[in-house]
Amino acid sequence: MFQQQARQERYDTIKALHSCKMTENVVVSAHVLKMKGYIDNLDGLGFQLSQELATDLILNSLPESYGQFVMNYNMNEMEKSILELHTMFKIA
Structure with missing residues (x-):
């Protein structure tokens, strides 16, 4: 029974994480921390995302106004933790 609950929580968290899209009127700091919360929740459920995947999910969730930032980040091949990215x- 616990395994089924954990699986459902993991599913719900992944669904929320993948549907997270920042809008222009949201503070980027709050958005990144929200996504970090989902990532940390998955880690607590025993489903750890790689640092690269977590970063890509966050960068992909940003609006077009952050396009230059994302391009510079990728071109410079940066590898930062979520808190460093924040x-x-x-x-x-």
Whole structure:
């Protein structure tokens, strides 16, 4: 029974994570922290995402206005933790 509940929670969390799209009027910091919460929840359920996948999901969820940031991030082949990425957004 516990396994079924954990599976449903994992499914719901993945669904929420994949449907997360930031709109222009949302503060990027809050958006990244929301997505980090989903990623941390998955980790707690024993379903750890790689750092690269987590970063790609966050970058993919951003609106077009962050296109230049995403392009620079990818061109410079940066590998940052989610918290480091969060700090970069706050500075940008």
